[in-house]
Amino acid sequence: MRLLHRLLQDRLAALSLIVVAATMLIGLAAPLIAPHPPNLVNMELRFAGASWSYWLGNDHLGRCVLSRLIYGIRPSVLWVLVALLASAGLGACVGFLSGYYRGRLDVWLMRLCDVMLSFPGYVMTLAIVGILGAGMTNILAAFVLMKWAWFARVTRTAVMQVADADYVKFAKLTGASGLRIMTRYIAPVATPDLAVIASSTYGSMILQISGLSFLGLGIQAPHAEWGMMMNEARSVMFTRPELMLVPGVAVILLVSAVNFLSDSLQKALDPKLMRAMRSAESGLGKWLRGRVRKEAA
Structure with a gap:
C-alpha cells in the first residue's frame, strides 16, 4: 500500500499505471468488449x-x-507478461542460490550467465526463433532463455549485499534453514531491484514481440497481434495510413507508460533517491526564486 501511495503521488506514474492496468483489463475482457x-x-x-x-x-x-x-493485447501484453514472470522467477532462483551459497555453485552459475549475456539479446532471440520456428510458444521460450541471466545477475548482487548482514548470521545461528532465511530475510531486500529490472525489461519485450511479428517471425495469421497488424498494413500505408498508425500508436503509448512507470517505481522503492531528487528540486526552486528577485531588483 505504501508503494502504491508513493506511485499515486506522482501524476505521470499514476497516469502510466492507469494506462497499463486498463490495457491489461481490456485484454483479459476482450471477448466481452x-x-x-x-x-x-x-x-x-x-x-x-x-x-x-x-x-x-x-x-x-x-x-x-x-x-x-x-x-492483440493478449499476445503483445499479457503473454509477454507471462514470459517476463517466468524469466524473473528462473533468474531469481539462480541468483538466490548463487549469492547465498557461493562457492563452486556460484562460479558455475555465473559463468553460465556470462555466456548468455555475451550475445546480443535481440540477435539471439531472432536466432532461436529462426531455429525453433515462428509462433507464440517459440517466442516466449526465446524470451525466457535470453532474459533469465539478467535477473540472475541482479538478484545475486542484491543477495550478496545482505547475506553477510548481522541479522542473517544470527538467523543461521538459531538454526533457520537456508530456504527460510532467503524467503523471510533476503527476499524482501532483493525484490525491489528485481521489480525495477523486470518493469524496464517488460517494455523492451513488448517491442521485441511486435518487431518479430512485423518481420513475420512472430504471431502467425489469422491471430491478431499489433506487430502483425502493422505488417499487414504495409501495402496500403500511404492510402490507408490509419491501419498502420493505430497499432503503432498503441505500442508506443503502452511502452512509454511502462517505461515511465519503471522510472517512478525505482524512485518509490529507493527512498534515498526520492529524498535526493526532492532536495535537488528544492535547491533548484530556491535558486530560481533568488534569481528572479535579483533581476527584479
Whole structure:
C-alpha cells in the first residue's frame, strides 16, 4: 500500500499505471468488449472506413480493426507478461542460490550467465526463433532463455549485499534453514531491484514481440497481434495510413507508460533517491526564486 501511495503521488506514474492496468483489463475482457469476432472475414467491407459499427474501420479482409486491436493485447501484453514472470522467477532462483551459497555453485552459475549475456539479446532471440520456428510458444521460450541471466545477475548482487548482514548470521545461528532465511530475510531486500529490472525489461519485450511479428517471425495469421497488424498494413500505408498508425500508436503509448512507470517505481522503492531528487528540486526552486528577485531588483 505504501508503494502504491508513493506511485499515486506522482501524476505521470499514476497516469502510466492507469494506462497499463486498463490495457491489461481490456485484454483479459476482450471477448466481452470487442464489438466483432477478430477473425471474421467480410470482403464486402474490405478497407471500409470508420463507421458506427466499425469505429476504426476494416482491414484488407474486412475484419474489424478495433476488435483485432483489442485481441492483440493478449499476445503483445499479457503473454509477454507471462514470459517476463517466468524469466524473473528462473533468474531469481539462480541468483538466490548463487549469492547465498557461493562457492563452486556460484562460479558455475555465473559463468553460465556470462555466456548468455555475451550475445546480443535481440540477435539471439531472432536466432532461436529462426531455429525453433515462428509462433507464440517459440517466442516466449526465446524470451525466457535470453532474459533469465539478467535477473540472475541482479538478484545475486542484491543477495550478496545482505547475506553477510548481522541479522542473517544470527538467523543461521538459531538454526533457520537456508530456504527460510532467503524467503523471510533476503527476499524482501532483493525484490525491489528485481521489480525495477523486470518493469524496464517488460517494455523492451513488448517491442521485441511486435518487431518479430512485423518481420513475420512472430504471431502467425489469422491471430491478431499489433506487430502483425502493422505488417499487414504495409501495402496500403500511404492510402490507408490509419491501419498502420493505430497499432503503432498503441505500442508506443503502452511502452512509454511502462517505461515511465519503471522510472517512478525505482524512485518509490529507493527512498534515498526520492529524498535526493526532492532536495535537488528544492535547491533548484530556491535558486530560481533568488534569481528572479535579483533581476527584479
